[in-house]
Amino acid sequence: MANEELLALSAVEMRRRIGTKEISPVELLEASLQRIKRLNPAVNAVTAMCVDRARKEAKAAETAVRRGEELPLLHGLPTGIKDLEETKDLLTTYGSPLYRDFVPSWDNVMVGRVRAAGAVVVGKTNVPEFGAGSNSRNPVWGATGNPFNPMLNAGGSSGGSAAALATDMLPVCTGSDTGGSLRNPAAYCGIVGFRPSPGMVAVERRAMGWTPISVLGPMGRTVADTCLLFATQIGQHDSDPLSFPVDGAAFAEPWPVDLGSLRVAWTEDYGAAPVEKGVRATMREKVKAMKHLFRSVDKVDLDLGDVHRCFDVIRAVSFVARYREAYEKDKSQLGPNIRANYEIGANMSLADFAWAHGEQTNIFRKFQQLYRDYDLVIGPTVGFSPFPWKQLYIDEMDGKKLRNYYHWMATVYIITLASNPAVSLPCGLDHNKMPFGLQVIGRFRGDGEVLGAAHAMEQAFKGIPELARPVPNLKKLAKPVPALKSIVRHPPKLNAKAKPGLAPSAL
Numbered sequence: 001m002a003n004e005e006l007l008a009l010s011a012v013e014m015r016r017r018i019g020t021k022e023i024s025p026v027e028l029l030e031a032s033l034q035r036i037k038r039l040n041p042a043v044n045a046v047t048a049m050c051v052d053r054a055r056k057e058a059k060a061a062e063t064a065v066r067r068g069e070e071l072p073l074l075h076g077l078p079t080g081i082k083d084l085e086e087t088k089d090l091l092t093t094y095g096s097p098l099y100r101d102f103v104p105s106w107d108n109v110m111v112g113r114v115r116a117a118g119a120v121v122v123g124k125t126n127v128p129e130f131g132a133g134s135n136s137r138n139p140v141w142g143a144t145g146n147p148f149n150p151m152l153n154a155g156g157s158s159g160g161s162a163a164a165l166a167t168d169m170l171p172v173c174t175g176s177d178t179g180g181s182l183r184n185p186a187a188y189c190g191i192v193g194f195r196p197s198p199g200m201v202a203v204e205r206r207a208m209g210w211t212p213i214s215v216l217g218p219m220g221r222t223v224a225d226t227c228l229l230f231a232t233q234i235g236q237h238d239s240d241p242l243s244f245p246v247d248g249a250a251f252a253e254p255w256p257v258d259l260g261s262l263r264v265a266w267t268e269d270y271g272a273a274p275v276e277k278g279v280r281a282t283m284r285e286k287v288k289a290m291k292h293l294f295r296s297v298d299k300v301d302l303d304l305g306d307v308h309r310c311f312d313v314i315r316a317v318s319f320v321a322r323y324r325e326a327y328e329k330d331k332s333q334l335g336p337n338i339r340a341n342y343e344i345g346a347n348m349s350l351a352d353f354a355w356a357h358g359e360q361t362n363i364f365r366k367f368q369q370l371y372r373d374y375d376l377v378i379g380p381t382v383g384f385s386p387f388p389w390k391q392l393y394i395d396e397m398d399g400k401k402l403r404n405y406y407h408w409m410a411t412v413y414i415i416t417l418a419s420n421p422a423v424s425l426p427c428g429l430d431h432n433k434m435p436f437g438l439q440v441i442g443r444f445r446g447d448g449e450v451l452g453a454a455h456a457m458e459q460a461f462k463g464i465p466e467l468a469r470p471v472p473n474l475k476k477l478a479k480p481v482p483a484l485k486s487i488v489r490h491p492p493k494l495n496a497k498a499k500p501g502l503a504p505s506a507l
Contacts, residue, residue, distance in 0.1 A: 025076030125160030155185030180412030187437020271302030316345030
């Protein structure tokens with residue numbers, strides 16, 4: 001099979017053919033490495049790599065198939081790990097100059113579980129510095145470009161993973177999400193990103209273990225691929241007090257869902273998010289094109305409370321918990337986003353935090369009331385079309401200044417506060433002919449149901465041109481885009497010895 005055909009297969013199909021000996025893990029890895037060599041210079045999605053070890057692992061995976069051994073879910077699949085996750089003997093920078101030479105001597109819990117499921121880790125995927133922001137650019141690796149236009153933003157903080165998936169460089173990639181980092185880049189790159197319910201995937205590096213704002217989760221080109229990875233990430237661990245026992249195997253395939261039985265609520269702005277006119281118009285067009293698929297589709301008006309101040313406080317407190325020592329030691333070594341978040345939090349009081357905790361509880365309870373009458377809530381994943389990566393963030397809409405550098409991500413951080421599981425599903429193109437992401441939000445703890453609904457929607461969308469998943473023109477990505485690495489100060493030392501350190505929290 002030609003490389004182009006092989007890499008275009010879904011991860012689920014790749015895994016099936018590995019099991020039936022139709023394709024070899026070695027063949028698949030080499031195809032991925034060739035694709036990375038050819039296209040990564042144009043999008044800068046994959047950063048540090050471990051090619052020699054990956055080849056040894058692929059060879060071992062091939063041997064296991066030949067021997068007829070029982071094969072785990074991700075057996076032989078080339079995999080990218082977001083560069084916020086510790087990977088044994090593989091450079092982990094968190095996108096920060098402070099960690100440009102940091103090579104951990106361990107895999108964190110999630111990475112270890114993905115490896116145990118047979119994944120062949122090829123390398124790391126790019127992020128903003130410490131995962132702060134929705135533009136995957138940092139002073140260590142440079143910027144990740146959008147596969148549909150490399151001069152535009154690929155989203156963040158899982159932008160490298162999203163771009164690697166969209167270009168078929170890797171079939172499986174991990175991500176994380178605080179204020180939208182699994183969903184925003186998925187929307188911008190035309191792939192699937194899933195924010196699970198807190199506790200489904202253990203997060204050992206969360207500084208405030210009892211705070212559910214940050215989660216780890218899967219990304220894929222399809223919902224089924226996303227489920228395959230998710231099933232291997234799931235599980236309780238003593239490092240995460242929010243984690244709980246759950247059978248990951250139950251999520252390995254999308255659950256069956258009848259779209260015709262679903263009552264759907266839709267919104268343009270979740271009651272409070274800044275959303276540009278073009279995205280609002282696009283959302284209305286998408287609803288018109290899909291409403292016949294469901295039992296009912298109703299527009300709803302939401303009033304969830306002071307969502308912006310609430311997110312400001314809860315997010316800032318987590319930054320204070322993690323970065324106080326680094327800030328007080330030398331704040332110049334931290335990027336502007338990290339400094340801004342820390343300073344916001346440092347100026348807050350215990351009363352502010354108590355208020356925010358109570359307000360989030362109110363937001364959660366108000367949002368759950370929707371599910372008395374509806375099975376799903378849908379809306380735009382992101383309120384703005386992809387913008388140039390040289391522009392760090394969106395700072396105004398319709399001539400009005402936004403609150404801060406992440407206010408433009410309110411469409412997703414509002415759902416973070418509600419704590420419901422949410423999928424960003426590719427849904428055609430927006431008004432600028434860039435990928436449009438539809439945020440599909442399930443009921444509380446309804447991870448299996450919302451993934452099943454998203455899968456059923458994905459299958460239905462294939463037959464509706466204006467809703468089908470867009471794919472980038474890979475031929476246009478054959479030339480390097482040197483500007484993507486123009487903000488790098490000094491290249492990291494790929495052969496550095498391990499440095500001790502704690503893993504920062506992510507957006």
